[in-house]
Amino acid sequence: MTPAARVQTAIEILDVIAASARDGGAPADAIFAEAMRARRYAGSKDRRAIRGLVYDAIRRVRSAPVSGRAAMLALADADPELAALFDGASYGPAVITADEPRAETGLASAALIKLFDPLVGTAEHDAMLVRAPLDLRANRLRSSRDELAAIFPGGEAIEGLTDGWRLPGETAAVQHPAYAEGQFEVQDAASQYAAAALGVEAEQQAIDLCAGAGGKTLAIASATGDDAAILACDTNRARLQQLAPRAQRAGATRIETLLLNPGQESAMLAGQMGQADRVIVDAPCSGSGTWRRSPELRWRLTPARLDRHVADQAKLIELGAALVAPGGKLLYAVCSIIAREGRGQVDDFLTRNPGWTADTDYLPGAAGRAAGGGFLLTPGHDGCDGFFLARLTAPC
Known part of the structure; x- marks a missing residue:
């Protein structure tokens, strides 16, 4: 797929996710998986790129947008390289016009933010949308945190937790044989x-x-x-x-x-x-x-x-x-x-x-x-x- 085609695909998936959010339907992960099954021609690099676009847009937009394009435009407004892919090419998104709608950006609506616990100030907002790390819990019936550290070096202990071991979010920990052997669970x-x-x-x-x-x-x-x-x-x-x-x-x-x-x-x-x-x-x-x-x-x-x-x-x-x-x-x-x-x-x-x-x-x-x-x-x-x-x- 061309980069522009990936953007258009992300827009189409965002359309479905936004509608599902409004109607209480399937979650975004399930929608994305189904969309990829319907696009078997998309390779692994295509899927990773499209997923990144979809979730970057979701994180940037504070509430369900009127369209997937409105959500993607909110992302493109802050990314000139992405905006350049709206060139009207075959299978890509149409050229951007100045007066078309953009989704509102931010953590959440003002009405929703007012409901937060008083301890959640604006200094917390950025941390609430960054991608989470991968936290593991050593199962004491099969293993220990020291053994996890040996299996997954480069992680760190989690303060106050005897069994907690933190890894980068992209770590494919469940693919390791130790998971099938019950040595650990993925648990925030x-x-x-x-x-x-x-x-x-x-x-x-x-x-x-x-x-x-x-x-x-x-x-x-x-x-x-x-x-x-x-x-x-x-x-x-x-x-x-x-x-x-x-x-x-x-x-x-x-x-x-x-x-x-x-x-x-x-x-x-x-x-x-x-x-x-x-x-x-x-x-x-x-x-x-x-x-x-x-x-x-x-x-x-x-x-x-x-x-x-x-x-x-x-x-x-x-x-x-x-x-x-x-x-x-x-x-x-x-x-x-x-x-x-x-x-x-x-x-x-x-x-x-x-x-x-x-x-x-x-x-x-x-x-x-x-x-x-x-x-x-x-x-x-x-x-x-x-x-x-x-x-x-x-x-x-």
């Missing part, structure tokens, strides 16, 4: 901090209420030497089904899974009420803390969607609290930098539930900053995804 440092903050000890009973594919479940199993009983729950069958083979690869044998029916969670967990030493609620959220990895999430967030997330989080934190034994601990976590989803949610919970208290000293190293009843991790301050964590202790 923020998620590793969350699993460590829960503080599960050997022989305790733990519940991962929103386990998804089980990243934090496996981190807990690793940290406890496979000596804690863990129940991993979720309402998404496809995601939860990924946990069993992952656990087998990791050598984690004390994990059970429970697929919950939406709306029937309390009834299905009736036998677990008030029994767990530790419960983690990694609640569905805006994903605003993960914009480094999924920048198109900025295009998807609407007031109505945020309201639904906040309502679901309030239900989940109450359900999680009901599962905790007297004196036990609940960790509430969201990969969000929006105050309503973080400190606001915990403040409301503590108001509704007198007797519960917020812990103050559980994050390793110097990670996080105090944010109401919890802590906020951010890309600029902590070098990881944006994450709010709050560990709460049940009354005895």
Whole structure:
């Protein structure tokens, strides 16, 4: 493909991504993969170049553009070499005219920025859209961080995390045989901090209420030497089904899974009420803390969607609290930098539930900053995804 043809292809893919973002459809990665399957003539260099154009445009544009061309023009306005490819050549984009629309650039809309936690100032904005590094977590049941360092030299230890090892974002770590052998998992440092903050000890009973594919479940199993009983729950069958083979690869044998029916969670967990030493609620959220990895999430967030997330989080934190034994601990976590989803949610919970208290000293190293009843991790301050964590202790 010619460079101009690559630009036009990126514009066409951006058209689909923008429409999908507005309609709540497929994510950008899935759309890009499907677009490349439909263009089998594109070689590997073409695919890399097109992907770079698509994601550079998404990062530059703050909300869903009127068209893929408007998004690409916003990129071209800052890049004369890219602008020169709008030459009207065959298979390339038409010549740029001065009066055609450009997408608005920036981190996010002013209305969305106002929702950020007060700790997220303008100095944080640039860090929220740079490409993330690749963080690995050594699985203590199979390996150690020292062994990871030998396998992947050139990385660095992650502050406060015994098992964390950071590599450049383009590292193809999962292609290494050590991954298939269960020696490590790919897991952002923020998620590793969350699993460590829960503080599960050997022989305790733990519940991962929103386990998804089980990243934090496996981190807990690793940290406890496979000596804690863990129940991993979720309402998404496809995601939860990924946990069993992952656990087998990791050598984690004390994990059970429970697929919950939406709306029937309390009834299905009736036998677990008030029994767990530790419960983690990694609640569905805006994903605003993960914009480094999924920048198109900025295009998807609407007031109505945020309201639904906040309502679901309030239900989940109450359900999680009901599962905790007297004196036990609940960790509430969201990969969000929006105050309503973080400190606001915990403040409301503590108001509704007198007797519960917020812990103050559980994050390793110097990670996080105090944010109401919890802590906020951010890309600029902590070098990881944006994450709010709050560990709460049940009354005895």
